[in-house]
Amino acid sequence: MTFVARMAVREIKASWKRLLFFFLCVAIGVAAIVALRSVVQTVRGALQDQARALLAADVVVQTNRPWDDQTLTKVDERLAEARVAARTELIETTTMVRPADPAKGGVRMVELQGISPGFPLHGAVVLQDGVRFRHELLADRGALVRPELLVQLDLRVGDRLLIGDTSFTIRGVVASEPGRRVGAFSFGGRVLVDRAELLGTGLLSLGSRARYAIMLRVPDDSMEQLVRTLRRDFPQQYVSVRSYRGTEDQIGEELQRAENYLSLVGFVVLVLGGIGVWSVTRVFVHQKVRSIAVMKCVGASSAQVLAVYVTQVAALSMAGSLLGVALARLALLAIPSRWLDGLGGVTPSLTTSAVLQGVGVGLLVSLLFALVPLLETRRVKPLLLLRDQVTAAPPSPAERRRLRERVVGRLRGTDWTKVATAFGVGLALALVAGWQAGSLRVGLLVSVGFLAVALVLGLAATGLVRAVRPLRRVRVFPVRHAAISVQRPGGQTRVILIAVGLGAFLILGVKALERNLLNEFSIEARANGPDLFLIDVQPDQAEPLARFLEGAGLQSPARLLPVLRARVTGVKGRDVSLESFDDVRSRGSLAREYVVTFRDRLEPNETIVDGQFWTAAPATDVEVSIERSIRDRFRIAIGDRIRFDILGRVIEARVTSVREVEWADTRAGGFMFVFRPGALDQAPRTYIAIARGPGDAAERARLQRAAVDRFPNVSIIDAREIAKTVEEVLGNVTMAVSVVGAVAVFSGALILIGSVAMTKFERLHEAAVFKTLGAGTRTIAATMALEYGTLGLLAGAIGGLASVALSWVVASRVLDIRWDPSALYVAAGVVITALTVTVVGVVASVDVLRRKPLSVLRAE
């Protein structure tokens, strides 16, 4: 044992520079894993907290009828099974409120919420003027109201408010409340009262419209199960269950996308870190073969040799991993805190799982890739090792037969120790990688892609070695020697190709996804999206309303769209009914009537994909433009006639164009059917006004009040709260995605630079010999540039192309976003990869070029 320790120390002393490099490369790989996964976990945690606050609970079970005993018993039973940590009940209804003081006029529709102690289970009710929310505020008929209501009814905190016939005292003003995600969309601001007192108002009786909700805090591991069971128990739609992870709405979708992206990046960086450690270990061990041979020649046993090097690798990779953890900690400190401001002031800190995982990958990968070649040396004669024949030159056709024999022989003499070791360590590695991986699907996709690309790169390496063979006879020295170098045994070509190719694949893939995702978010978060909708505007009110809105301080001018209800009763002369009963029933909210409009131009969010949109010229025929999905589903072609029933009138229209509507862009709305003006001029219609209302809450409230006074039948939907929430969520996920993406690319690049630079050690000797033989620094540099350039270009091209496939699959299958291949972007990525590999390859060897050859040769 002392021999092993002594030898290990001696070796470290002798080639400390080289070892230092190995050690640093491991550290960088591990640091990347630890830092990025910590960031990912922190960000993911913050996004989850936000999702919980939006629901005010982990799980909400709700119904539109009062709970009956039977339902409640069943629910309670399930909740008992799910180890619910906290529970509170809530009732929500719409009602009219008016000031208790009869001198003050006005009546407003509000969304009345009766809450119980314990609400909210997540998030916080924030009151204005620094008042802290306590449930006691609601005692003795207290109410908390939104600021708009005070403006609309000319009330102040302390005033009394009539809810139904019951008088409540306004105790505070709600600045923001959790649970906005459910029922965020309403005709009035929210008013909070105590649940028992809401029941006491007599508002809830037979025929009342209300939402009865049970809010729950549930351990994460039993949540999905609970939601599934409850949904199975109540297949009728009147009891619905949703969890904060639900993707029933846009917010849920965005959060899910961000989550998937984050777990993708987390996994990718794990793989990248692994590649980094693998490539340096490989080079490191390859270097040691000669020493091993010498040791064996002087009588060291295989076990001793193995022990020396395994100790060495283990010690170094352990130290490297620990250094990596320290580096990760520094890196986290370096992330500007304002990047993560939106996420409620979280600061990413090292998470235990990230540290364990990083160190685990560092140790296991280096051991795996050190043990296997080291175990191989046990059975090889030292002489062969010295002659560098472990990996012989590619077989000539004449050698084929002998090769076959060798393969058979190898199979017979399989080294089971080696196989078992590789298997064991590999399994441990897979476990480490799979631990906390987040989305299994993403992990699988990336793994499959990863293996496929690795295979292609391996084949490409073989192909390249073959392809450059003729170049060995070229007269130009750099070309000839670059070709020879590519073919050199030792598999360095393969190492660089695989490491760089996989790196480019993953980094460019992540980057492309990031771009597509951010693009998606920016469309959805378009700052001037409408948030004020006025519905049921009658034709004779359209003009006056438009004038009214002009002077209302809107952030963007209002648009009035005529809307009509139409049914499709025939296509191409056939009678059709557009859906079956089951279909209608399975989707309770499906209306059979289409909302249609007419206009003489396209909206910015529309593009014509077939036919031609009408010009302003008068029509001779009734024309309609259909949305692409209508064409695709009903197989309607240009020129077909569709028969509509518009309020009892049958109108036949010819399809003259097919539009594709960008649904995410809400500024101009979207319609399945757009008619050419003329045919529907006389038909009854209403208008919808769409606007971005004033930013100031009080001003919005005044606007709404004035509008209701002047146009009593017009209902105003203030979607500001939900728009704001969506914008916030989008802002946060955008930031999370950018930060994580940036860190991933940066650390990935570092890892790859490390592994390319490491290959210089294979060059030292050769460069020194060339120099001794009179080759100029320039010539050697050119040789290297040529070799690294070729490898970088090939690896970059394969990785880049594969990254296109990766981003497409993930974008369309997992994230469900539009995908833009951006050829230019990939091309740039490939060029940058090639240049980086070339520059790093040559620059890493600068000292070789500068130094006197003799010193290098001696060190060998």
Add this chain to the structure above:
Amino acid sequence: MDTHAPPARAPEGRHRRRAWHVVLAAATLAVLAACGTADDPSREAAPRESTGQPSVAATPVADRPRIVALGDSLTAGYGLPSNQGYPSVLQQLLDEAGYRYEVVNMGVSGDTSAGGLRRVDWALEGDVRVVIVALGGNDGLRGLSPADLERNLGGIIDRARARGIPVLLCGMEAPPNLGASYTREFRAVYPRLAKRDGVTLLPFLLDGVAGDPSLNQADGIHPNADGARRMATLVLSRLEPLLDRRGTS
């Protein structure tokens, strides 16, 4: 009963239409309150695959004198196939009883009395013998003023009477959660109008249907097929005195 082939589901469009459909949903919201709890507005207005089979209500009735059903989603048959809304059932009942009328469905989901007033002229063109006015449900759900409801319905009745068309006025109730004073005022509008104008009144269109889970869709607002049948029977009972026995021809 349901002879439709299962729909060949085309791939669902991107869910991205959500934001806009929240708006359309609100506008279309049949009888509104579904709003806050509307399960998934994106499904609103999403077209379904046509199975191309002939529509069931294809009896040649177009040349008959008309009965116009002016109303909101309760008339439009929100959430039901077109042959199961109350006007279609009413048509069947009339046909079975030997009347020769065409029942025209002039229901618009989400429509209020104000909207009804604006489109009554369009609705009454042609050979209209009776108009069934079933509006106000959305006024109630949106908490619009009962005074305006009365004015609008009165206007509709006036237009019909100006053309000499008899009116069957169907009463609605506002949900109790809007408060006792509101529902009281709201409920009083219909008998007052009926009395003033001497029109036939069906006191409550959803009598025996509202509040019964077995007769309503899951939203608790819209009747299901059985509920619609009940409505049609109810309407028919008040409609018959206004009709010519055996119709005209």
